[in-house]
Amino acid sequence: MGKIFLLMGKSTSGKDTIYRELIKNGDLKLNKVIPYTTRPMRDGETDGVQYFFKDENGYLELKNAGKIIEERTYHTNYGEWRYFTVDDGQIDLANGNYLMIGTLESYCYIRDYFGKENVIPLLIDVDAKIRLTRAMHREDKQEHPRYDEMCRRFLADEEDFAEEKLQNAGVTKAFKNNEAIETCIKEITEYINREIR
Template sequence: MGKIFLLMGKSSSGKDTIYRELMRKDEINLKKVVSYTTRPMREGETDGVQYLFKNEEEYKKLKADNKIIEERAYDTKCGIWRYFTADDGQIDLSDGDYLIIGTLESYCYIRDYFGKENVVPVYIDTNARTRLERAMHREDKQENPRYDEMCRRFLADEEDFSETKLSEAKIEKRFENNAEIDDCIKEITEYIAQKIR
């Protein structure tokens, strides 16, 4: 029986880079799960690669058919944008192991849906100063930097990944990503390899 490894951490903790590197590791051979969104496709995105793009009606149909495993909604200036994981056949635990990027909340929903013995949390822990420096560096590169949004995300993550919530979700293992990301990736790769043996 395969496992779902759910990669999570606060913003600017290095999740996207770690995810890309883990997906390249032949020794753990993880499969990708593409999440859904109702937000408009951005320039350079491809349906089925970054997300599976659905409209509100398609989302409602999946919801009515009890296919939504977990979801998050954000009230934006352009309306409500939904991000969700659906039971659409992408995950077949009899056919391998999977890697998903998510939030602490999505981890809990996916764990409860597939069973705690089948879902393994991979929590990336990065100190606040390092995260702020990375976030500032990333925002500085944007054509229209949104420092206000950067700060909002930073503060929201402090609440969403509070020690109380981590404890309630029984997140005990942490992977430090404060200095050399390669060391963090190596440690996670070895951890996953042990879990899938």
Template sequence: MNHIFYIMGKSSSGKDTIYKKLLESDALLPLVLYTTRPMRENEQEGREYHFTDRKGFEEKLASGTVIEERTYDTVYGDWTYFTCSDNIDLEKGNYLGIGTLESFVKINAFFGSERVIPVYIEVDDGIRLIRAVEREMREEKPKYTELCRRFIADSEDFSEEKLKEAGIERRFSNSGTFEECFSQVEEYIRSIL
């Protein structure tokens, strides 16, 4: 049986780096979500996200292929992120996805817990904040206000109560070295494949 390994964690936990490195092998197909937010520097259509606009989102919604969607009221306006069933075919192989706890819960409900495997990355909040600021400083136009909004929202979105309700038991700490965390995640996924 093929699976969807779903990476999640608070912002700046290292989940994007882990996701990209895991995709370097041929064992996992990328589960690419959609978003209405603007593309960041160094992002590419179809790699990080499928970038669309509000009209594109509404068309997908009308087609009945949207599994889950979230809209965030950001300092730059509403940004919607969503997953569509039309780009997931579990007959083709195992997928690797990345997203929020909320999106995991809905994808898990759609495909079933025997197919959707959570991979929760956690990092000390102080380390996360430093990483987030350093990453934003590299942007041509840093969005510090949005960084702060995301950081604060993560406390509620990934509360211990919500993690427990979602059935998240296994956690991977990325507060030490990246290599150590990545190795543990990779070994875990291989044990299921």
């Protein structure tokens, strides 16, 4: 039986970069699970690569069909943005291991849906000052920076990943990504290898 490794962490913790490196690692043989969202595409994103981008009607069709495993709605300064995982045939634990990106809340839903023994949390931890610097740098590169949304998300992450919530979810191990992301990736790779043996 395969396992689902779920990368999680606050915004700008390096999840996307770590995800790309782990997926590229041929020795790990991790399969992608592409999530869905109703938020607008960012510069450089492609439908079906980072996310499947749906409008509200597309989301409602999947929800009414009973296909949504877990979902989160963020009340942003630009309206409601939904992020969700769909039972669309992407995950088949009889045929391998998978890598996903999510939140603590999504981890709990995925864990409950597929079974605690099959879902392994990978929490990325970064100091707040480093996260803020990275977030500003990322927004500076956007054609239409949304600094207000960046600040809202930063504060929401502090609440969403509160220590008490992590403990209640049973997430006790974290991987530090303050400086050399290569070190963090190496530690996670070794951890995954131990889990899939």
